[in-house]
Amino acid sequence: MYRQHANLSLDAASQVWQQASAEIVRSGQLDGLIAIERIGTRMRFFRDQEIYAEGDQGTCWFKVISGTVRISKLLADGRRHITEFCFAGDSFGFDAFEERVFSAEAVTDATVLRLPRGATERLIEEDPVFARHLRGEMLRSLDAAQHRLFLLGRMTACERVAAFLVELSERHDTRHRVDLPMSRCDIADHLGLTVETVCRVLSDFKRRRLIAAPNAHRMEFLDREALTAIAEH
Amino acid sequence: MYRQHANLSLDAASQVWQQASAEIVRSGQLDGLIAIERIGTRMRFFRDQEIYAEGDQGTCWFKVISGTVRISKLLADGRRHITEFCFAGDSFGFDAFEERVFSAEAVTDATVLRLPRGATERLIEEDPVFARHLRGEMLRSLDAAQHRLFLLGRMTACERVAAFLVELSERHDTRHRVDLPMSRCDIADHLGLTVETVCRVLSDFKRRRLIAAPNAHRMEFLDREALTAIAEH
DNA sequence: CGCCAGTTTGACCAAGATCAACGCAAGTGG
């Protein structure tokens, strides 16, 4: 098990970045939080490019502006786990005290806002609204992680995949379909399954007419109720 | 699978609690944080007693003074998952925005400090040292949860049990042994396994002379290196 | 002493992993 994952292009020079000072971030969750725009740097990453690696100094955190990012941990023997996928508006990277224990990579081409820790701490101390916002983000992450613990610890392959599809469609606010920008391998590593099992479950859902798949990365819900029922058992 | 769990004695009247105003909390991690003593209420809970339930209003968070607490989620069909065990010095219960999604129960008789949210927010705003401490606690929780994600998603039964033993002994700073105040069922529900599997793995470790068990709730390490190696694979 | 809850062990079973092959579309080079 645990075959090759897409190999990263480590060409750091390809990062196109620029001060985001004057720009206005188009992302729902950023409304009214122009403060972080002032202390952040906008960066672009290409597909499969590394944003930070395990072992890096964790001197900043990030906010996704567009695209998809995966947070993962890789073991020497090839086992990988993706703790979360981040989409526009999601924050990531405030997990580390010192060294990063996880790495972050772009799943698709992505733009992120990079926020240095020092400036953030200063902002926390002088802006209670921002401080509360950040605390909220951390709580949300914690909450998400704990739901995932249940999923990994106590749910079957079918339930995991159904829950994943429903969760993604809710996060993207699309009730009738869901886009899966990541590979089957990414999904498997997120759900604690193998690629084959993910495929088989999806095929099973198609056979049972719960979903339809115009292509491998777009799923349309034919029976959302049933899917939700499976997800919540 | 998923048989009966210890049934809770819901006798709320049996809670013995008292203002902790003048008392000094004996717990390493509380050093220099007398501030929270002032806003907290000390409470005692007996074995298996509920501290809060799923669906309660999350108007406060807690800090364990002595004893062991488990944070868990129970599904209608009996499947349960224990997200974490908390020992003296650990904080818990700041996961909720509104309603609690998890419940907390005493694993052994336990004393906890109950901290109302309102007073905490005020303290956060006037005491930056305390604010930073609390942020640290949250990050620690997040970090722990993410390690557990890997454990549940990608580790074998042996690796999970070994990791659990090593982790507990590290948290209690006892290199040669570890106390397991919780039942095998609790351990299983924490590691995403069944009671039987936990037993079998422990028996296997005994047979391989990695551990010895004077009784069911005390394990002595005979070969800590090997155990750590299994845990980290 | 007998009961009860929790723990342990064994026999058997099934969900999901592994191994292997094939399909399919996009990209590459002759």
Added chain:
DNA sequence: CCACTTGCGTTGATCTTGGTCAAACTGGCG
């Protein structure tokens, strides 16, 4: 423009880990 490659995705056959079911054991307690 078309063979060839390469990276995913899908499917089938087989195997293994850990779950299920059942029974025995253990220690504490009325």
